[in-house]
Amino acid sequence: MYLRMAKRLLVETDKRLLWKLAYNMGYKGMRAVQKHKRRLKRGEFFPPFLYISIVNSCNLRCQGCWVDVAAKQQTIDLPSMNRMIAEAKAAGNSFFGILGGEPFMHPEILEIFAAHPDCYFQVFTNGQFITDEVGKEMRRVGNVTPLVSIEGTEIVSDQRRGRPHVFSKTMAGLQNCLNNKVLTGVCTSLCQTNIDDLLTDRWVDRLIELGVLYMWYHTYRPVGPDAKPELALTPAQQRRVRQFVVDTRVNKPIGVVDAYYDDRGNALCPAATGFTHHISPWGDIEPCPIVQFAKESIHDERPLQEVFNQSAFLKDFREMSASATRGCIVLERPDLIKALVAKHGARDTTARQAAMAELEAMEPRGSQFDPGHEIPEKSFFYRFVKKHFFNDFGAYENPVMPEGLQTSGSASLPVVERT
Numbered sequence: 266m267y268l269r270m271a272k273r274l275l276v277e278t279d280k281r282l283l284w285k286l287a288y289n290m291g292y293k294g295m296r297a298v299q300k301h302k303r304r305l306k307r308g309e310f311f312p313p314f315l316y317i318s319i320v321n322s323c324n325l326r327c328q329g330c331w332v333d334v335a336a337k338q339q340t341i342d343l344p345s346m347n348r349m350i351a352e353a354k355a356a357g358n359s360f361f362g363i364l365g366g367e368p369f370m371h372p373e374i375l376e377i378f379a380a381h382p383d384c385y386f387q388v389f390t391n392g393q394f395i396t397d398e399v400g401k402e403m404r405r406v407g408n409v410t411p412l413v414s415i416e417g418t419e420i421v422s423d424q425r426r427g428r429p430h431v432f433s434k435t436m437a438g439l440q441n442c443l444n445n446k447v448l449t450g451v452c453t454s455l456c457q458t459n460i461d462d463l464l465t466d467r468w469v470d471r472l473i474e475l476g477v478l479y480m481w482y483h484t485y486r487p488v489g490p491d492a493k494p495e496l497a498l499t500p501a502q503q504r505r506v507r508q509f510v511v512d513t514r515v516n517k518p519i520g521v522v523d524a525y526y527d528d529r530g531n532a533l534c535p536a537a538t539g540f541t542h543h544i545s546p547w548g549d550i551e552p553c554p555i556v557q558f559a560k561e562s563i564h565d566e567r568p569l570q571e572v573f574n575q576s577a578f579l580k581d582f583r584e585m586s587a588s589a590t591r592g593c594i595v596l597e598r599p600d601l602i603k604a605l606v607a608k609h610g611a612r613d614t615t616a617r618q619a620a621m622a623e624l625e626a627m628e629p630r631g632s633q634f635d636p637g638h639e640i641p642e643k644s645f646f647y648r649f650v651k652k653h654f655f656n657d658f659g660a661y662e663n664p665v666m667p668e669g670l671q672t673s674g675s676a677s678l679p680v681v682e683r684t
Contacts, residue, residue: 267646269518277476279446285407286448289385293359298654300357305539305658310580311573314541315353316362316554317341319374321546321616323367325391326427327416329456329496331489331555334366336616339546343373343380345563349544350381352569362387364554366546369394378406387412389452391426392438400445412450412481413439417459425458443476450522451477455506456485456496464509469517479520482506484633488555488595490623500631500638507633507640514644525592528651530639532632534593537586538660542579549614552582555595556602557620558611578609581667588664591657592634599627604670 274283297313304311319341323334341349350361361384368374368388378386385408392413403409415435416425422432442449451472453463462468464482472480484503487494498506507526514521524535535541536553543551549559550572560578563569573579585601586594595602603624605611613620642648 266515266518270520273473273478273518277446278448278478279404279407282404282407282446282448285385286410289383289408290360293383294385295654297357297359301539302658309574310539311353311356311358311570312539312541313358314360314362315349315358315544316364316541317346317349317544318364318366318546318554319346319368319377320366320371322370323365323391324370324393324428325367325431328425328427329454329485329487329489329491329493331557332366333616338370339616340371340373341544341546341548341563343376345548346373346377347380349563349569350377350384354381354384356570359383360385360387362389362541364389364543367391367394369399375399375402375406378403378409382406382408384408386410387450389414390438391431392435392442393431395438395441397441397444400441400447403442403447404445410448410450411442412452413442414452414454415439415463416453418462421458421462425456439475439477448478449476450479450481450520452481452483452522454483454485455498455502457498458496460498460502460506464506466513466517469513469519473517473519477519479522481522482510484525486555486593486596487630488623488627490617490619492623492627494628494630497630500635503631503633504635504638504640511640511643514642514647525633526640526651527656528642528648530641531657532591532634532639533657533661534586534591537583537594538657539583540655540658542573545614547614549612550576550579551614552579552586553595556582557614558602558606559614560609560611578605578611581605581609581670583660584665584667585670587657587660588666590632590634591661592632596627596630596632597634599624599629601670608669 301313321333322338363386368390388411390411416422419432423429485496487497510521510523543554548563550561551559561572561576565572590597
């Protein structure tokens with residue numbers, strides 16, 4: 266399988282782009298993680314990877330979306346992006362996840378990529394703004410991989426994305442990437458309406474045949490103004506997803522990304538471990554994309570390293586999350602998020618100004634943390650990479666609930682029902 270994957274990488278993508286991936290993301294990404302580990306030992310903090318929502322606007326209206334896509338357009342402008350990326354590079358970072366809204370609605374997105382040839386960008390996109398010209402420019406700059414979101418078959422996609430003809434338009438954008446030999450991935454937010462269609466060998470084989478080189482299965486998180494909890498996966502389905510991912514990694518010549526488990530199959534949260542935090546289109550520094558509260562901003566006058574290192578809000582979030590669960594604190598313990606926001610007087614970072622009401626309306630539910638059902642990696646490659654570069658960084662070893670964050674019943678941290 267490793268030889269088949271190596272052949273695909275050599276044959277199906279531009280060799281210069283492959284080198285950019287190996288050096289800017291691979292080598293420099295590993296170096297960023299090692300610097301992160303050394304900072305933690307010194308009692309300092311700066312996440313080795315940043316996820317940045319550069320625009321709130323989107324042409325689709327997806328079920329369960331938490332972004333203010335219909336509000337007045339807000340972008341992080343090019344000077345602010347350049348300053349933030351430069352400061353992150355000074356801390357050793359080289360990889361940036363680019364989100365929205367729909368990132369390709371940002372008028373300067375291609376200029377952002379071109380301005381930082383020593384970095385690597387992964388763009389979460391619906392693909393519908395990727396023309397052949399955009400594909401050619403991504404190939405020219407060489408430091409970007411589009412991760413195209415496909416949410417189901419033709420009928421399910423229209424239902425999930427809130428617009429007609431979504432599947433065909435997205436597939437056209439995907440093809441424009443592949444025609445230009447851009448290293449391209451496909452991601453899916455698995456839910457009740459698409460799991461049986463897209464969590465299958467047949468779907469994976471189709472992506473391989475098209476030339477897609479990696480994929481990413483997210484699990485649907487019922488948050489935001491129209492949460493749609495009926496779409497959430499059951500614990501048994503989440504175990505099914507994990508098993509499928511582990512098996513696919515050793516059986517199919519395609520990369521499979523996940524962000525919720527270490528090499529032994531233990532659950533983790535990238536925000537709780539300090540692996541990453543999120544920047545909103547308004548420049549707010551949030552714990553993660555679905556925790557839409559903040560105390561700090563990239564527009565603060567202080568250097569970004571100082572902002573991250575001195576943020577009591579982000580520090581308490583990490584410690585609180587690690588104390589409460591190895592899973593998603595938002596899903597399992599929304600009461601603790603409320604307590605955190607109240608303690609720090611964090612501001613609602615949404616345009617709709619309804620994040621607290623949405624939090625209060627949430628019913629606690631299970632997440633990826635499923636004690637007793639851990640599924641370890643089978644692949645030597647994934648075991649090695651996760652063990653050394655994607656783990657909990659000691660966050661869960663001796664967790665202590667930050668003072669002032671106890672809520673009713675939280676002293677004993679009851680486990681959310683997962684059966």
